[in-house]
Amino acid sequence: MTLxxxxxxxxxxxxxxDTRWVASRKETVVLAVTHGLISRDExxxxxxxxxxxxxAWCRASRAFGKDALKSTALKRxxxxx
Numbered sequence: 136m137t138l139x140x141x142x143x144x145x146x147x148x149x150x151x152x153d154t155r156w157v158a159s160r161k162e163t164v165v166l167a168v169t170h171g172l173i174s175r176d177e178x179x180x181x182x183x184x185x186x187x188x189x190x191a192w193c194r195a196s197r198a199f200g201k202d203a204l205k206s207t208a209l210k211r212x213x214x215x216x
Contacts, residue, residue, distance in 0.1 A: 144172060152181050158204035163203075164189075165196045 142148075149167060150160040164182065167173050168189075173181070181187060195203035 141199070144170070146172065149173070150182075152183075158201050158205075161192050161204040162196060162201045165192050169193070 137145060143164055144163065148163055149172075150163060155162055164178055168175050168178050176191070178184065178188060
């Protein structure tokens, strides 16, 4: 799995547990779980996310890409579903 610019995603790319969430960090966690770098349960625990919030990130990312993970775009993309 690769990130923007073609870099391979590794454990070192995962955000810190106390991160400020921006679209690129959300996308990194979604990709890490999707491709088995960390488990969904581990991501939920590490980042203190609810299952609903993480699942919403996954749906938005699949349907609309990284732009849908921006907090300023959440309302627009959620209404599109």
